[in-house]
Amino acid sequence: MPRTFAVFRGYSIKLARNALFCSTLFAGTVLAFQQAEADDVNWRQFEGTSIVWAYDIHPYADAVAAQLPEFERLTGIKVAPELYPDDAYWNKLTIQLSTKSPSWDVVGTGIQPAWDLAPGQLLEPLDGYLNDPKLTAPSYDYKDFFPALRNALTWKVKEGQIEPGSGHVWAIPHGFENIQLFYRKDILDKYGIKVPTTPPEMSDACAKLKAADPTITPLGVRGVRFWSSIHTAAISIAKSYGVHDFVLKDGHLDTGLDSPESITFHKDYVDMIKKCAAPSFANDNWYQVVDGISSGRTAMAIDSNMFGFWNDVAGKPASGKIAFAPPLHAPNDKNFESNIWIWSLAMNAASKKKGAAWLFIQWATSKQVELNGATAGKLVNSPRASTWTDEAWLEYAAKPEFNNFVDTFKAVQGRAELAFTARVGFAEAMNAWAVAMQKMVNGADVKATLTELASEIRSSM
Amino acid sequence: MDLPGLDAIVTLRSSVSQLAPSEAEELTAEERALDWWSLAAIAPAIIILLGFLFLFFYGVFQSLTDLRFGRPLVHFVGLSNYAVLIKTEDFWNSVRATFVYAGSAVLIEALFGLALAKLFATEVLLARLMRAVILLPLVLPPMSVALMWTTMMDPQNGIMNYLLSLAGVGRFAWISDPSTAMISLVLIDVWTYTPFFALIIFAGLQGINEEVREAARVNGAKGWASFLYIELPLIAPYILIAAVFRLIESLNQFDIIFGTTQGGPGNSTAVLSVRAYVTAFQNLAFGRGAALMVVNWILVLVATFAMVKLWRFVRNRVI
Numbered sequence: 129m130p131r132t133f134a135v136f137r138g139y140s141i142k143l144a145r146n147a148l149f150c151s152t153l154f155a156g157t158v159l160a161f162q163q164a165e166a167d168d169v170n171w172r173q174f175e176g177t178s179i180v181w182a183y184d185i186h187p188y189a190d191a192v193a194a195q196l197p198e199f200e201r202l203t204g205i206k207v208a209p210e211l212y213p214d215d216a217y218w219n220k221l222t223i224q225l226s227t228k229s230p231s232w233d234v235v236g237t238g239i240q241p242a243w244d245l246a247p248g249q250l251l252e253p254l255d256g257y258l259n260d261p262k263l264t265a266p267s268y269d270y271k272d273f274f275p276a277l278r279n280a281l282t283w284k285v286k287e288g289q290i291e292p293g294s295g296h297v298w299a300i301p302h303g304f305e306n307i308q309l310f311y312r313k314d315i316l317d318k319y320g321i322k323v324p325t326t327p328p329e330m331s332d333a334c335a336k337l338k339a340a341d342p343t344i345t346p347l348g349v350r351g352v353r354f355w356s357s358i359h360t361a362a363i364s365i366a367k368s369y370g371v372h373d374f375v376l377k378d379g380h381l382d383t384g385l386d387s388p389e390s391i392t393f394h395k396d397y398v399d400m401i402k403k404c405a406a407p408s409f410a411n412d413n414w415y416q417v418v419d420g421i422s423s424g425r426t427a428m429a430i431d432s433n434m435f436g437f438w439n440d441v442a443g444k445p446a447s448g449k450i451a452f453a454p455p456l457h458a459p460n461d462k463n464f465e466s467n468i469w470i471w472s473l474a475m476n477a478a479s480k481k482k483g484a485a486w487l488f489i490q491w492a493t494s495k496q497v498e499l500n501g502a503t504a505g506k507l508v509n510s511p512r513a514s515t516w517t518d519e520a521w522l523e524y525a526a527k528p529e530f531n532n533f534v535d536t537f538k539a540v541q542g543r544a545e546l547a548f549t550a551r552v553g554f555a556e557a558m559n560a561w562a563v564a565m566q567k568m569v570n571g572a573d574v575k576a577t578l579t580e581l582a583s584e585i586r587s588s589m
Numbered sequence: 590m591d592l593p594g595l596d597a598i599v600t601l602r603s604s605v606s607q608l609a610p611s612e613a614e615e616l617t618a619e620e621r622a623l624d625w626w627s628l629a630a631i632a633p634a635i636i637i638l639l640g641f642l643f644l645f646f647y648g649v650f651q652s653l654t655d656l657r658f659g660r661p662l663v664h665f666v667g668l669s670n671y672a673v674l675i676k677t678e679d680f681w682n683s684v685r686a687t688f689v690y691a692g693s694a695v696l697i698e699a700l701f702g703l704a705l706a707k708l709f710a711t712e713v714l715l716a717r718l719m720r721a722v723i724l725l726p727l728v729l730p731p732m733s734v735a736l737m738w739t740t741m742m743d744p745q746n747g748i749m750n751y752l753l754s755l756a757g758v759g760r761f762a763w764i765s766d767p768s769t770a771m772i773s774l775v776l777i778d779v780w781t782y783t784p785f786f787a788l789i790i791f792a793g794l795q796g797i798n799e800e801v802r803e804a805a806r807v808n809g810a811k812g813w814a815s816f817l818y819i820e821l822p823l824i825a826p827y828i829l830i831a832a833v834f835r836l837i838e839s840l841n842q843f844d845i846i847f848g849t850t851q852g853g854p855g856n857s858t859a860v861l862s863v864r865a866y867v868t869a870f871q872n873l874a875f876g877r878g879a880a881l882m883v884v885n886w887i888l889v890l891v892a893t894f895a896m897v898k899l900w901r902f903v904r905n906r907v908i
Contacts, residue, residue: 215851218871219870219871222658222870222871222873223870226658244658244873245658247660247661248658248660248661249661288660288661288662345745352851352853353851353852353853353854354851354871406744406745407744407745407760407762407765407766408743408744408745408765409765410764410765410850410853410854410855411739411764411765411849411850411853425745425746552660553873555871555872555873556872556873556874559867559871559872560872563853563855563856566853566854566855567854567855567856569854570766570767570854570855572855587673588874
């Protein structure tokens with residue numbers, strides 16, 4: 129009998145949860161619809177058009193895809209999402225845009241890849257659309273996006289290079305991430321491990337964890353030979369050591385990756401990876417990092433904060449077990465640094481349906497769609513200030529299963545900023561850094577490898 | 590002097606010379622009529638071939654430019670992309686990795702394929718059942734093969750290490766360590782393509798006339814000697830033709846390598862095709878990527894010519 133009751137109770141809780149989620153989503157979409165109707169922009173001006181929206185397979189995409197029927201009802205525009213796994217998506221994006229294929233109308237991008245895309249006139253500048261009252265509703269409120277995010281996506285192209293700060297708007301923020309250390313509270317508590325704050329402390333914690341349970345991987349970090357493995361843990365920690373990817377020397381840009389600070393950082397970081405990371409480090413992307421932390425095979429991870437949040441959502445196996453902390457910092461520095469990544473929506477310059485594409489971008493980054501995505505537990509880090517003052521989201525994010533998510537977010541966000549130098553050629557230099565990192569982890573001499581890396585980067589500048 | 594034969598010769602020559610033009614004229618007219626039809630029939634093939642050649646030479650042209658993604662202006666830089674490449678240690682490492690991968694994979698596949706083909710040629714029940722099953726790896730898409738093996742070779746959670754542990758063997762790093770990554774990739778290639786060799790060699794074994802074997806037996810040749818001195822020389826052209834196809838494919842292998850190691854750890858498995866792809870589509874330096882592709886093409890061409898020459902030599906000896 130108690131067993132039957134427990135099953136019934138579990139079912140009821142699930143039912144109530146689903147009902148609450150559906151009613152929130154319904155109320156949200158009704159509000160969005162009403163808001164849209166009240167605007168003076170004609171949402172049906174491109175009725176009957178079909179557009180393609182390409183994106184990474186990602187919960188941020190799921191958040192928008194779940195609300196697509198509402199957009200199609202509002203505008204009469206049909207949206208076909210094309211979603212690809214991470215590595216495949218970036219390669220396909222390059223090929224699609226460089227061949228000036230009009231088949232994709234709206235694409236997901238980050239700032240860093242956009243630096244390489246914009247100068248070749250492969251992305252459509254969006255400020256013209258933003259400032260056109262026939263195309264943009266007054267309630268869209270572009271200034272509601274955090275200023276740091278807006279600024280990061282605004283630049284001009286001068287003599288083939290990026291000049292940030294002013295110029296065209298190249299993409300609209302859709303969700304962002306800051307880099308944090310998140311950890312399995314249950315595992316660290318079980319073995320009495322204190323949350324480390326520096327790479328040497330992390331190395332010590334890993335040694336203790338390995339001694340206590342050799343089956344656990346102490347730390348999950350990306351290690352693939354692609355820039356995505358640099359932009360999370362490596363660049364955030366490196367910055368606190370005083371490392372800069374590029375520095376100005378005699379008025380010219382030069383790499384700072386062979387500086388004494390860089391050598392110190394790499395020695396500590398490589399030592400930490402050797403002691404803490406999985407043996408499959410060289411093949412690990414964010415999929416493996418997330419899988420490790422959610423399954424409990426990994427005790428800690430340094431990556432985008434939302435990966436911890438998603439696994440804390442009620443009903444997930446790791447719900448309530450993942451807590452958050454700032455990323456590691458240099459032993460002689462009190463402050464940590466955190467890189468940011470901005471998932472953004474941009475328009476293919478070769479698109480033949482730019483009006484419809486803009487309406488989709490505008491809708492997908494609107495206040496209500498962002499809020500709906502956030503309260504559905506998908507679009508965790510909304511780029512809109514209004515979401516972060518909204519009771520519905522704050523109440524949801526403050527639930528006990530998310531542990532210290534909100535507090536840590538606020539603490540980290542104060543020091544989170546783009547850690548890379550804006551320049552065309554980002555991918556080539558950072559891919560080379562990722563390969564060099566693998567070599568050093570595999571035993572190559574740190575100083576010699578960094579000298580070789582710097583020389584390679586200089587030769588391509 | 591009476592030389593009747595001379596007359597006859599003169600007559601014969603003149604009649605040939607008289608007949609030849611009229612016959613040639615008739616053939617030419619016929620050929621002309623046929624030429625239009627033949628030309629129309631092969632026109633699509635010629636157009637496709639020209640298309641391929643155009644794309645190839647366009648690629649060669651790109652390798653002579655500084656074409657970069659995002660740079661609106663493209664300059665002709667001559668052979669400087671090649672000059673830059675040959676000065677780097679990474680390039681020579683890639684050439685070495687390409688030959689090590691292709692050479693070892695083809696050699697091991699030929700040996701295993703030969704053994705399997707011999708097994709198939711027997712009337713053992715298990716061998717007959719295995720003939721169909723053994724072809725399964727060949728029909729799998731290479732990228733799926735790569736993903737499957739990546740999971741199986743995971744040093745911590747992969748089934749390969751679990752199987753080794755049953756035999757008392759300690760943890761092996763597989764594709765995660767530079768010293769074992771290449772061996773692991775060759776193993777994947779061998780698993781996938783050995784059936785191709787087995788199939789071709791089996792066809793060769795089936796083609797040997799039973800009387801030849803019988804004659805060898807009558808002359809006292811035992812099993813091993815009969816295989817070594819009778820069967821092996823006769824199937825050598827088959828082995829070599831399979832090797833030609835596999836060598837071309839292995840020197841160009843991309844899917845299996847990119848799908849598992851992406852050329853890593855470090856640059857330990859960065860064969861030319863993977864390096865070309867990374868340079869062009871991840872580093873966005875299309876000019877240098879194209880130069881790497883041209884170098885890869887030259888290597889494939891040279892290796893293929895050498896193999897075809899060897900195949901002709903062996904075939905002529907057998908015939």
